Amino acid sequence: MIQPFELNLEAELDAIRTDFAEGSWSNRPLRLVPQPKSPDKQGAPRMRQYFEVSVRDQVAWAAVATVLGPELDRKMPAWSYGNRLYRAAWYDEEREAGKPSRLNIGPYRHAAGHLYRRFKHSWPLYRRHISLTVRRMVNERLDPELLDEGDRRALDQSDGLRYLDAQFWVRKAPDGGTMFAGSFDLMKFYPSVRVEAIRRGFHDHVDGIGGEPVLAELLRQMLVFEVDASGVSKDMREAINPLVSSGEFDGIPTGLFVGGFLANVAMLSIDLEADRLLLENREIAHFRFVDDHEVLAYDFDALLDWIRTYTGLLEASGIGVNVEPDKYVPPELKWLLHPERLEDEKEIDKPPNAEEAMRRARKASMVDGRKPTQLMTRTLAQVSMLAATDFDLLTDAGRSQRLEQLEWLLLANIPEQEIRGDTRMAFAAARIALLTPALFRPNDDLLAAHRSMQVHLDKREKNRRRGQAADEANEVEIAELEKRVAELDNLERTGWRNLLDRHFGLLFEAFAAHPDKVRLFLRVIDFCRTTGHDGLGKLTRWMDENRDGETRLLCCYLGATAVQALSKHILTACADANRPNLLHRERNAAISFLESVLGADLDRFVPMAAETASLQHFQHDARRVYVAALLLGAAEVEQGAPQLSEKMRQRVMAAIGGDTFEALAAATRVPIGSWYHLFLSTTRAHRDLPPSYWPRIEAAHDPDIPQDWLNLRRYPARLPAKAWARLVRSPDLLRTDDAGWLIEAARANPTEFSSLPPSDPVVASVKASLAAENNEMTLLDWAVFAKERGPNDPRRSEWTALEIARQILSAFCEFGGPEIDGLDLIHPENVFVDPLWKDPPADVLTNERLTWEGWRSVARAKPVHFRPEGLEDYRYRENLDDNDRKWARRLRPVGQLLWGTLRHDFSLPSAWNIRGQERGLVDLVAWDLERLPISSFTLKILQACLLPRSLESALLLDFPSLFGNLFGGAADDVEFDRPIKSLPKLIDVIERAQLVLTRSQMTVLEYEPRQLIPVRLQHVGRLGEGDAVDPEDLQ
Incomplete structure (x- = not known):
């Protein structure tokens, strides 16, 4: 389960960081989860190796790939396409009339959440480049007018592919344009790659690793894998190909996200040597996509010789990988490259002699280079x-x-x-x-x-x-x-x-x-x-018909997979049944699906009442999450669909003997906090306020269990007495920057808060802030006041929100102003508004109305003031060490303050009350920013302050090697969203945004103020979050 890791995200990431700093690592055991594989030649089902890798290890390896990957990926030859690391790519359509659009390849990017390039940017490109290369080998030039749009753009995206250069080929095209093509696969690629080959790849190709013994030792330890095959029956283990058992594993675990990256590291020396030979030869084209290889040649003997040469490179490298004899295309190549396999051929297919084998294979490999229909796309x-x-x-x-x-x-x-x-x-x-x-x-x-x-x-x-x-x-x-x-x-x-x-x-x-x-x-x-x-009945009947014989293992896996998928869909359907903004048919579909699930015989998927010992471990896991989904879903729909809710509870009762959340936690041996987090993260429901049935879930929490304690933090205003008691027993649970969270809990529970030790620093900070609020109006109070104003009142305007931010920041640039480190404490609790903002003097009113001119005079005559000794709040901080890149860290609190002022609401997503969850900015903040009725100028400021891409862009300029751009060469993908590099620059862009707004302000009849919302198309068309464009251009 990922939920325990997510709930404890901050501590888990800190632990990984500590282990990395010490150069010490130990992978968790790989849990065996066999998956179906295509049947063998006789049609008998098979299972393939697959492992459940711990979330901790996945995250750690993703970090390694993020840091070391760009340097290694840049060294790969252009003819290797599979599992290449993600780079932003976009077309510049704003070209002069008659000129084609230009492809731009940006730096390696991470903020978009992509590890690898998308499928549409890899496999289709691989196939198109093969087709283009064979045409190029028989033509002096490729006429773009004769190519379709996809091929033209693939030609543009050659990215250093020498095969498409006019000067690469030294041999004259054959008469008639006949070429030869062959492809082959590598046998059981991931399981066969030896760990030593990966270690050697890092050692040989990461520059300077010899002078980094801690890094080298860390990688060595991270490449020690161990399999845990317990919980999987003997007959299922014996069906796995290749066989695997508990103990040390010398290969790439299928299921490790960075497995493709590690395979490329292991293959890099082979690829570079092959590239050197290809440059010397210049009569062969070789392409690789993971374990698929395609070879093009001018004559058939050269094709065979190259495949033998490449096979020799594999053997000499000691990588552990061999060519799969049964997967040549055309299959006749096997007769020549593996003549020992001729004995296995059926008599009717077997060539009578070597000359006939050569003739048949040669004919089957022929390709018309001018129109290679076999290679078309x-x-x-x-x-x-x-x-x-x-x-x-x-x-x-x-x-x-x-x-x-x-x-x-x-x-x-x-x-x-x-x-x-x-x-x-x-x-x-x-x-x-x-x-x-x-x-x-x-x-x-x-x-x-x-x-x-x-x-x-x-x-x-x-x-x-x-x-x-x-x-x-x-x-x-x-x-x-x-x-x-x-x-x-x-x-x-x-x-x-x-x-x-x-x-x-x-x-x-x-x-x-x-x-x-x-x-x-x-x-x-x-x-x-x-x-x-209602199609589940047909699926269960298929499972029943195929549950015995050769397909029994297949049905075992499919059944558990179905229950896992149904569990997720139960949660989303229950949440959708309560969403007021759904279409009627969407809500009906959700209800119909739930009824279909409850009417289906799911024992055909996984025996729900069977003893745990009789199940595969993944069946048991599926059964647990299904029961949890039913009980949480029942609570979600009980008000709108009580009969449906009751049926779901009956299913839970039959499975675990109880229908309470306490019974669920006891029966599944998973804390209720983890199950509730699963529900929220799956459905995205109840982002701000707890559901009506929260008291029943809260009662099942045990604050002494880490996951339950962390989940109780989700709603500070609803913190129960037992959680306060835990804080009294263990005051060290809170850090100094928990003060922002604690003040929310203290306001709702003053009696319980008074029981906390007053000498504790975080408690003392909260008490000081509460005392200061008794006499002054904080920015929180101002947001409530502004929200109640009319839509055209200047005090609730975008200009005012920018003015508040400008006044706070400008104070740090003034002589005698706050120390610059006070930027770390920017928080609405620490900002105070003058009373005249609420009740402006009569002399600034016109006909008893507050005009733009009158309001600007009040706002600037009585500026807000900032209390630098105020409370700290981790939710308003970027996750960077105190002495590391201070300015980049300080952009976030400024952005959040501006965001809250613009919304007239400083409430934060409830998930952020759990330490570590505040890092999930993209889906929560970006969604809201795009819907705020504000100018594109202010939107740019918010994006620069809040979105991960902007922080990454600043890192890109300071540490280009992390993005594979140490020597330049990558296209500039921050043309429209330059990072804000300093405090004066931030103040400047705020003032310019205000100036644009001021020019769009007007006064209409009866001195009513109005604000037009200015938008610059260049801002609207800026590069998106983490990606330049998401077109299907790169086909």
């Missing part, structure tokens, strides 16, 4: 087109056409050379599941009938209120309309149900044909959730 182009389509903008006919194309992608028998079949089908299934709800169109006749009926019903009610007799003609019309509405409603329901049946049938057919493709199975369940279609 038409399917990829269609996938890219469908991925880029905005269905909301299409007509009904356009939507139907696109869905037909998706159906073809889902079920068509297409060769897998362009794109793997499971990837293609999973993409199509996901789009169908997502887009089907958008096909719903209300029946216009039904709407008209409802409106007409309402007119007649209003007439009936009017007559009733007047005491008049019923109008017979009106009653006849109502009866006719009721009949008409029922007929049309039935017609609409039938049509919608038929559409759902058809699309569900398509998805189920794809799954049934490829049951080992887990993503297809999950898309079927997703479809049931998004549409409310």
Whole structure:
């Protein structure tokens, strides 16, 4: 479970940082979770290695990849595409007329949350570059006019790929343009890569690592992996290929997020040597995507020689990886490269002699270089087109056409050379599941009938209120309309149900044909959730029919996966049932899904009443989260759907013998704080205030359990007596910068707060702040006052919010002003507003109205003042050490102060009350910023202060090596969002924003002030959070 780590995020990250500083690390055991694999030649199901890696180890390895990755990724040859680290990429469309758009490749970026480049920027590019290269090998130049848009942009994104350079090829193109192509795979790639090869890759290619013994030792320890195969039955372990057992593991664990990065590190020396040989030869093109390799050559013998040479490089390196003999394309290559395997061929396929084997293989490898149909990318182009389509903008006919194309992608028998079949089908299934709800169109006749009926019903009610007799003609019309509405409603329901049946049938057919493709199975369940279609019964029947024999292990894994997916969907459906802003059909779909789950026999997925010892550990985990989802979901819907809630409780009672939160914690052996955090993080519900059933959840918390204590911090104003008692027993639970959190708890619970030891520094700080508030108006009080003003009152304006920030910051630049370190204490509790702001003098009023001119004179004559000795609050701080990059750390409190003033509300997301959760700024703050009715100038300031991308941009300028830009070369992706580098610069941009606002202020009739909201298109079109653009350009 990720929840315990998330709840204790600050302490967990501090522990990782400490271990890194000491150069000491010990990985947690890798928990074996076998996954389905494609059947063998005889059609028998197989299982593949897969491991559950601890969250702590995943985070630590992600940090290593973030710091060391750019340097290593830059060294990789351009013909290696798989698992390349993420870089911002965008097209400059603002070119002179007639000139093509220019591709820009920015630095390595991390704030966007991407470790690797997206699939659309890697595999499609790999396939397109192969197709372009073979055409380039037989043509002196590639005419962009003869290429489709995707190929033109792929040509632009060559990124140092020498194969596309006019001067690279030294050999004359053959007559007729005949070329030769072959591909091969590496056998069991991740499990076969030896750890020593990864260590050697770091040692040989990280510059200066020899002078960093602590780093070298840390990497050595981090590469020690150990498997825990307990909790998995013997027959399942024996079905895994390759076999694995408890103990030391010499390979890359499948399931480790950075596994692809580690594989590239291990392969880097081989890739660089191959690149050197290719540059010497200049008659061969080699491409690699993870373990897939494609080779192009002018003649067949050179093709064979190169594959043998590359195989020799693999063997000489000691990496532990071999070529898979059964995965050559064309398969005839196996006869020449592995002649010992000829004995395994069926007699009808076996060539009679070596000459015939050579002839057949040569013929099968031929490619027409001028029109290489075998290497074309038409399917990829269609996938890219469908991925880029905005269905909301299409007509009904356009939507139907696109869905037909998706159906073809889902079920068509297409060769897998362009794109793997499971990837293609999973993409199509996901789009169908997502887009089907958008096909719903209300029946216009039904709407008209409802409106007409309402007119007649209003007439009936009017007559009733007047005491008049019923109008017979009106009653006849109502009866006719009721009949008409029922007929049309039935017609609409039938049509919608038929559409759902058809699309569900398509998805189920794809799954049934490829049951080992887990993503297809999950898309079927997703479809049931998004549409409310009752398809779980068909899934349970399939499980029942296939639970024995060779598919029993497959069903074991699929069943646990289904229960995990259903548990997540139960939580989201219960939350959606209560969301007031959902469409009626979306809410109905959520309710229908819950009813479908409760009506399904889920014992066919995982035996819910079985003894734990008889289950695989992942089945047991799935059962636990399912029970928790049911109980939390029941509490969520009990007011709106009491009968549904009762059914969910009955399921819980049958599973664990109780339906209370105390029973849930005891039966699952997971603290209730972790389960509640799972609910909130999954649904994004109740971000600010606790739900109505919080008292029952709170009662099940034990403050002495770390996860429960941390979760109780979520609502300081609702802190229970037992939590206060824990604080009395253990005052060291709070740090000095917990004062902001504690003052919220103290205001709501003054009696309990008085029981805390007054000598404690954080308690003393809170008491001092509370005493100061008795005589003055804090910024918190001002926000409440401003919110109650009319929408055109200058005191609640954007200009005023900027003025407050400007006055606070300007004080630090004045002679005798606060020490600069006081910026660390910027907080609404530490800022005080003059009383005249609330009650301005009569001489600034015009006709008893406060005008812009009058308000500006008051605001600047009576500035706010800042108390530098005020309380500290970790929620208003950036996570940087006190002596590390002070200015970058101080931007955040300024931004949050401005953000709260603009909203007239300084309440923070409840999750931030748990230390460490305040780092989750992107989804909470960025969403709100984009919806604030403010000018683009102020929005830019907020983004520069608050969003991780801006902090990262400042780091990029100071530490370019961390972003792979030590020697420059990366395109400038901060043209429109330059970081604010100093206090004077911040004051300057605030003043300029105010000036723009002032020019857009006006006074209308009766001296009413008005503010236009100025927007500069350059600001609106700025690069997005962490990414330049998210187009489907790079196909």
